Amino acid sequence: MIGYGAMGQSLRASLAKSGDGLTIAAALLPTLSSCDAASRDSVRVFHDIDDLVAWRPSLVVECAGHAAVRDIVPPLLRAGIDVVIVSIGSLSDAGLIDELEAAALAGGSHLIVASGAIGGxxxxxxxxxxxxxxxxxxxxxxxxxxxxxxxxxxxxxxxxxxxxxxxxxxxxxxxxxxxxxxxxxxxxxxxxxxxxxxxxxxxxxxxxxxxxxxxxxxxxxxxxxxxxxxxxxxxxPKTSLLAAMSVEASIVRHFAPLAL
Ligand SMILES: NC(=O)c1ccc[n+]([C@@H]2O[C@H](COP(=O)([O-])OP(=O)(O)OC[C@H]3O[C@@H](n4cnc5c(N)ncnc54)[C@H](O)[C@@H]3O)[C@@H](O)[C@H]2O)c1
The missing domain is CATH 3.30.360.10 (Dihydrodipicolinate Reductase; domain 2)
Structure with missing residues (x-):
């Protein structure tokens, strides 16, 4: 996971309860941010993108903010790692969409956009x-x-x-x-x-x-x-429960043999 704030922690707890066998095992956090919540939950912390790439996560989910999509997601896609993002507002930048597409093509990876707080x-x-x-x-x-x-x-x-x-x-x-x-x-x-x-x-x-x-x-x-x-x-209070649940649904669907 990129970030481990309110959404990340809620998601980790919900996935752990779900019985789907999926675990948030690690978080990429800014160097100066607190690692207390991640340590409490036995979530491994990375501060460096290259270290996270070398660890080869099976999927990365972004729950951090627009800057994280811009700065962290392209190198992950280029490294062949699939990424789910929830900070969709970042995609109002057409240049970033082009960069993400080029990175995914270069890495043979996929960017998955969670539906977030909206449906339909x-x-x-x-x-x-x-x-x-x-x-x-x-x-x-x-x-x-x-x-x-x-x-x-x-x-x-x-x-x-x-x-x-x-x-x-x-x-x-x-x-x-x-x-x-x-x-x-x-x-x-x-x-x-x-x-x-x-x-x-x-x-x-x-x-x-x-x-x-x-x-x-x-x-x-x-x-x-x-x-x-x-x-x-x-x-x-600024984040909806449904937004966190939409990331969980995207993760489960990504790994399921049937994308129901
Ligand atoms: N699509 C939607 O409908 C929807 C709804 C709500 C929130 N969101 C997005 O989800 C994000 C997370 O929400 P939250 O409630 O968990 O926020 P939060 O503020 O509780 O947590 C954010 C976490 O991200 C970390 N972070 C910030 N910038 C980072 C970076 N560049 N690299 C790595 N980590 C970074 C912070 O340290 C913190 O751990 C929001 O910033 C927002 O963009 C989307």
């Missing part, structure tokens, strides 16, 4: 084959969840009393202006109409306690709408 991407990908006319993503969170983001300068977060839309634009602009909230918009854009054509609406609502995501797509296939109301991870 399989339907979106399938619908795209027949032609999509519109994809709209609406993300709504409690005001506190937007603190520290550009939303603070677009509305008075502590004072709002009802659902308040503070951004309408495309996924490219949303990823640029709200980088810490870009994972879900990027996942929807990549599966569907791309960053320019995917419409994004972001809102804060003091009446809700979980993060909600709505995707509505129309096209030759017909129309679908999907709504998720995600509970947070206990150790990091």
């Amino acid at each position: 991407l399989d339907a979106l990908r399938a619908a795209k084959r027949a032609g999509l006319t519109s994809v709209v993503y609406l993300g709504c969170k409690p005001p506190a969840a937007w603190q520290g983001s550009a939303a603070e300068s677009l509305c008075d977060l502590p004072q709002i009393t009802s659902r308040t839309v503070f951004f309408e634009g495309n996924a490219e602009e949303a990823a640029r202006r709200f980088p810490k909230n870009a994972n879900v918009t990027a996942a929807v854009a990549l599966a569907g109409l791309g960053f320019d054509q995917t419409k994004v609406v972001l809102a804060a609502d003091p009446a809700i306690t979980c993060n909600s995501h709505n995707v509505t797509a129309t096209g030759a296939f017909g129309e679908f709408s999907i709504a998720l109301h995600n509970n947070p991870l206990p150790d990091n």
Whole structure:
């Protein structure tokens, strides 16, 4: 695993309980970060990519952030190691997508993108084959969840009393202006109409306690709408339990003889 924060620890514990026989055996961590959680869980710690490559992990999962996808994933793919990533917002950088593709081709490896906190991407990908006319993503969170983001300068977060839309634009602009909230918009854009054509609406609502995501797509296939109301991870309210579970599902599917 790259990183061993709230998502990584939740995932390790959940996999250990699952009975699938899969274990998070090691973590690649920044040199100055604490290794306490990894040591507690008997997870071997690496600080150097070359040492991790030499250890030949059967799969690496990224649960660390956009910089880790940019800096660590290409050398792993070039070394022939398959990688699951969850920091999908990093893929709003078209140059990085090209670099990852070249690295995977050179190494004969695969990059697998976990669905993260959103669902319905399989339907979106399938619908795209027949032609999509519109994809709209609406993300709504409690005001506190937007603190520290550009939303603070677009509305008075502590004072709002009802659902308040503070951004309408495309996924490219949303990823640029709200980088810490870009994972879900990027996942929807990549599966569907791309960053320019995917419409994004972001809102804060003091009446809700979980993060909600709505995707509505129309096209030759017909129309679908999907709504998720995600509970947070206990150790990091900014991360959804479902995002961690999506990484677990990707790992299990990767090793299963039947990809059900
Ligand atoms: N796709 C989605 O829907 C979705 C949802 C939530 C979070 N995420 C992504 O998952 C990531 C992890 O979430 P979390 O709750 O575990 O965060 P966290 O802050 O609890 O943990 C992050 C961990 O990554 C490590 N780290 C940071 N930069 C690193 C680097 N360059 N190399 C190696 N390790 C590094 C940190 O030391 C820490 O161990 C988030 O940064 C976010 O990008 C995706």
